[in-house]
Amino acid sequence: MKLRNKAVFAVSALIIGGLASVAYADHSWGDYHWARTANPFTLELGDNVSSAWDSYLATTASDWSVSIVLDTLVKPGKTTSRTCRATNGRIEVCSAKYGFNGWLGIAQIWVSGNHIVKGITKMNDSYFNTRTYNTSAWRNLVMCQEIGHTLGLDHQDEIFDNPNLGTCMDYTNNPSTNQHPNQHDYDQLEAIYAHLDNVNTISSSNSVNRRQDVDLDNPSAWGKAIKKDKQGRNSLHVRDLDKGEKLFTFVVWAQ
Secondary structure: HHHOOOHHHHHHHHHHHHHHHHHHOOOOOOOEOOOOOOEEEEEEEEEOOHHHHHHHHHHHHHOOOOOOOOEEEEEOOOOOOOOOOOOOOHHHHHHOOOOOOOEEHHHHHHHHEEEEEEEEEEEEHHHHHHOOOOOOHHHHHHHHHHHHHOOOOOOOOOOOOOOOOOOOOOOOOOOOHHHOOOOOHHHHHHOOOOOOOOOOOOOOHHHHOOOOOOOOOHHHOOOOOEEEEOOOEEEEEEEEEEEHHEEEEEEEEEE
């Protein structure tokens, strides 16, 4: 599957890099991306989830790896499900009973300049253990969407009762057909990663360690709300940290 285009993309991106962002790009969030010196690159997903989530994490990793610019690879976690502390150079994926605090899942991304340096995603089992959300459809959608945010993607559509677009990056009241990325998501990733950088943030050994000293489960710690969904709820927050770093939090709220 990867060999179809990845072998040639590393060369062709250097030739057409400046054109890709013009050809198809409308659901990235800002200019934020993982810094790397070559395409395709591999981003590790730390497995800190329970056995109930393992198959969904594996599916999501496989889905995003269809992209010709990146692979997502599940590796042993480096934190605990409840604490879920970020690790430089990769994404830690966690699941736990975080409480009936309103959110199904969150993606939290640390950036320095325009570069993503680390991230975490959390699946809230307080809700996913209920009849409403304990379904394959909801688990696939939230896992896929939160990891999509850590790659640099925003939502394709944010109106819950619009017809489904067939992508996990779509807000919906019925996730039945929004289980996986679609071609537009893969095209957007090509646009985001069309250019190369002269540094890497995907290698933890080359990243600067930064503290996580706030309770990031708590919405009061997420900083300023900078975006609302079409139901009027805050869907994206930003918190200014030290040394010019920022923390972004994307939220999937329970319906």
